Amino acid sequence: MNRDSLITLKKISKRYGSREVLSNISLSLRQGECIMIRGSNGSGKSTLLKIVAGLIPFTAGERQLAHAKLVIGYAPDHLARLRMTSTEYLTHMGRLSRMPKEQLQTRIEQLHAFFNLEQSKSLKMTHFSKGMLQKVNLMQATLHDPELLVLDEPLSGLDKESVQHLLSSLQQIKAAGTSILAAVHDTLLASELGGTTFWIKQGRLENSNMQAAALHSSQLSSVAAAQKSVEKGAVFELLLELSEQQLQHLTHLFPEVVWSKERHGLMTAIVLQKDYYSLMSEMVQQKIEMISLQRKEVAK
Secondary structure, X not given: OOOOEEEEEEEEEEEEOOEEEEEEEEEEEEOOOEEEEEOOOOOOHHHHHHHHHOOOOOOEEEEXXXXXXXXXXXXXXXXXXXXXXXXXXXXXXXXXXXXXHHHHHHHHHHHHXXXXXXXXXXXXXXXXXXXXXXXXXXXXXXXOOOOEEEEEOOOOOOOHHHHHHHHHHHHHHHHOOOEEEEEOOOOHHHHHHOOEEEEEEOOEEEEHHHHHHHHHHHHHHHXXXXXXXXXXXXXXXXXXEOOHHHHHHHHHHOOOOEEEEOHHHOEEEEEEHHHHHHHHHHHHHHOOEEEEEEEEEOOO
16 A cells, blocks of 8 residues: 555455446545546446445455544435434534534534534424535534545535535635545536546446547447437537636536537537527526537437
């Protein structure tokens, strides 16, 4: 194990019965480093995160920690709407780990202030929005000031305001030296936090640079699938001039749009009919220049 690494996985495999979910995974994460894990639904992202967090056993391989008392915080992909206030829930989580009472109360107050969530004595989590629930989810993950924070789709399904606030919070957490490992479905979190992106494909871990060629093939397949998914409709092919920040913004808002790079820094977008008007409206607001537009009818 590299002495600078907080955690190292060596040739990890995971099976559920006869099905191999992860195969020969090796990964090392250093202090202050960010690693993003991408992959299709069911590819094994969540399984890998749970293995890193020490929540489930693995079938083969080795998991090494920098030291026996390494603190790892884990935020699952969603938190249930419990019949408790956020303070009651966090108090319960702190007591489970035998956190001293006064220290726990102070930490809960700090986290409510940090994540900008009112510490209500009456509002139950059953009435929380998804953004509020995700704040509590991150609060419980950071309750013990972890050295490594493991996040499963932390921005999924959140509105713009919640996304921006959580991004700002995670940037501050990273700046304080916390390592972050996150499963994500788009490039937004990676672009804001930096670090390295890996893909899980057929149970194996690949660096994002190795994935580039496969991604082009995947984009072509996605276009064909998009065309088949629309009956008596159309797809639209747009040639756009936009910044990297604008591309990341649109990718987050419209995950079904297929993007490909063209010459001179231009981008082609293949858009389903159902997303077309919303995308055009967003482009106007973002002042994105459209070079050309083609409508392509889809046969039934």
